[in-house]
Amino acid sequence: MAAIGFQNFPINTNLAPGVYFDVDATNANAGTAPQRTLVIGQMLASVTATAGVPFLVTSYAAARTAGGAGSMLSLMLQQYRKSDPTGEVWCLPVSDNGSGTNASIAVTISGTSTAAGTLNLYVCGTNVQVGVASGATAATVATATAAAINALIDLPVTAAASTGTVTITARHKGIVAGDIDARINFSGTPAGESTPAGLTVSVGSLSAGTGEPTLSFANLGDTVYDYIITPYGDSTSLAATTALLNDVSGRWSWQTKLYGHCFGAKKGTSSALTTFIASYNDQHLSLLGINDTPVPVYLVAADYGAVCANSLRVDPATPLQNVVMNIPAPPRASRFLLSERNTLYGVGMGATRANDAGQVILDRSVTTYTTNAAGAKDTSYRDTETLATLQFCIRSLDSMLGTKFARKKLLADGTQVPGGSNFVTAQSVKAEIIAWYRARALEGVVQNPDTFARNVQAQNIGQGRVAVMLPIDVANQLRVLGISVQFIKS
Structure with a gap:
């Protein structure tokens, strides 16, 4: 029987003369799992x-x-x-949860503008700018503000004006979806933001939404x-x-x-x-x-x-x-x-x-x-x-082992395993794992490969099963540099 293993070619039973090639990619796989x-x-x-x-x-x-x-x-x-x-x-x-409610918040405008200017109302972080003419009433400014909000169709809210009040309502029902925010002149004077003279603008408290959706996976x-x-x-x-x-x-x-x-x-x-x-x-x-x-x-x-x-x-x-x-x-x-x-x-x-x-x-x-x-x-x-490092290591090792040993026979430890053969021992599996770990150490994902090589275990426990213990030492992150400044005055 040939010592070299083939994936598909029956070298011991094929009697027809010729040169035959059986392509084997078990040592070529360098692919990685998609990270969606x-x-x-x-x-x-x-x-x-x-x-x-x-x-x-x-x-x-x-x-x-x-x-x-x-x-x-x-x-x-x-x-x-x-x-x-x-x-x-x-x-x-x-x-949306059909039993939920939509959050809302009211912006109240009062007074009459005494000079032209721009109202800067930040809604959920977006600056909604409203031009204000001199002599504009609170109701006029409120109507213009609601129209400006509704014109921005990618905002997570809609708006309605009534006299001098703009009511901003979340598009979705729920607590998180109702996390709506309204602020006047958020960027302040450095950005040239100020309320037009004669107007007073106040933002009320949030009326929170209720009813989160039920998640199904x-x-x-x-x-x-x-x-x-x-x-x-x-x-x-x-x-x-x-x-x-x-x-x-x-x-x-x-x-x-x-x-x-x-x-x-x-x-x-x-x-x-x-x-x-x-x-x-x-x-x-x-x-x-x-x-x-x-x-x-x-x-x-x-x-x-x-x-x-x-x-x-x-x-x-x-x-x-x-x-x-x-x-x-x-x-x-x-x-x-x-x-x-x-x-x-x-x-x-x-x-x-x-x-x-x-x-x-x-x-x-x-x-x-x-x-x-x-x-x-x-x-x-x-x-x-x-967790990300462990996930990477598990996926990488799974890919390597699943590719190299997908169709191998398992023999007792001590059996000589020629290169290219289609059988392995627990110790040859261990050797591949050590080589894999050393490659990951060169990538800086794990550390101390010599210690890993000494402590990793692979045991043939019978009936085609190998039990492996992986003492993976994941890379640390540099978090803190503590420096003692011991100066002198000479």
């Missing part, structure tokens, strides 16, 4: 998308058509593309989605994503092998966020906390997920820190101090900071996992990069 993003968002009624059925998005125009102009879904996709312009993106459209099937972006921050919705990704029966389970990570966002003060995050403990969920930004929280989630996906797709171990985001910075008084950010990282919430140019910077991304099953403090899954 799934954006979850609400769609408007009477659009082309089907609720609960994911679809590939090739452009913002396609998302706009599918979800509707001004829909949460289309706006999240538009925001996502600002930070990840080339990644493969799918959308999961969700219908039944139609995701076995399609791989590495980065899942949820707009929702309620316990029911987050429980659904936890169930989707869990280690026992979800996408991280041994039998499913789909993996993935969920990204979301939450608005609030550091104190409120600390209280909120205490209810969550999921290594497959990373939430970004931010306070008082004028854009809806679902756009923060979309941008956060995009920034992380764009970085992790290139290198899963590169730190998710010091990355510029594409959302407006909160007012200076609302930005988190270092002490507040430090507290948030310890309890499982990511955070941002802002530079002098007003850019929002992702300061650190962490998962919500903080304690183990016994309730003890556990930092093993703190960093989002750790």
Whole structure:
């Protein structure tokens, strides 16, 4: 019997003369799994998308058509593309909760303008400018303001004027979809913004929406989605994503092998966020906390997920820190101090900071996992990069082993394995794994390959089964440089 193995050619039984070639690609596979993003968002009624059925998005125009102009879904996709312009993106459209209500906020205008000017009303972060003539009444300005808002069909709101009041209403029902914001002269004097003389403009309190949609992931099937972006921050919705990704029966389970990570966002003060995050403990969920930004929280989630996906797709171990985001910075008084950010990282919430140019910077991304099953403090899954690195390593090793050993015979340890043969031993499998690990170490994804080689185990446990123990040492991220400045005066 030939020692060299063939995939298809029956060298021992073919009697016809000739030269025969059996092409074998088991040593040539260098492919990588697709790293898709799934954006979850609400769609408007009477659009082309089907609720609960994911679809590939090739452009913002396609998302706009599918979800509707001004829909949460289309706006999240538009925001996502600002930070990840080339990644493969799918959308999961969700219908409004029929029992929910729409959020609204009232802007009250009083007085009569005594000079011409421009009203700068920021609606969900967009500056809606309204020209005001001298002598314009409050009712006239309110009507013009409502018309200007409605002319911007990609805003997530509509507006109606009554005497001197503009009522701004969310297009969607629900709590998160109702995160609408209205501010006067947000950019202030440096941007030349001021209320026209003679007018007074005040913004009322938000009348919050109610009723979040029910999430269903039944139609995701076995399609791989590495980065899942949820707009929702309620316990029911987050429980659904936890169930989707869990280690026992979800996408991280041994039998499913789909993996993935969920990204979301939450608005609030550091104190409120600390209280909120205490209810969550999921290594497959990373939430970004931010306070008082004028854009809806679902756009923060979309941008956060995009920034992380764009970085992790290139290198899963590169730190998710010091990355510029594409959302407006909160007012200076609302930005988190270092002490507040430090507290948030310890309890499982990511955070941002802002530079002098007003850019929002992702300061650190962490998962919500903080304690183990016994309730003890556990930092093993703190960093989002750790899960991304493990996912990369598992996928890479799975591809290598599945390609090289897909049709091999397993013999006892100690059997000599000639090159090109179609049989292996547990120790030859181990040797391939060590070589794979050394290659990953050269990429800077894992470390200490010699220690790995000494400790990795592969055991032939009979009946064609090999049990392997992988002591993977993932790369760390450079977080802190502590420098003692010991100066002298001579």
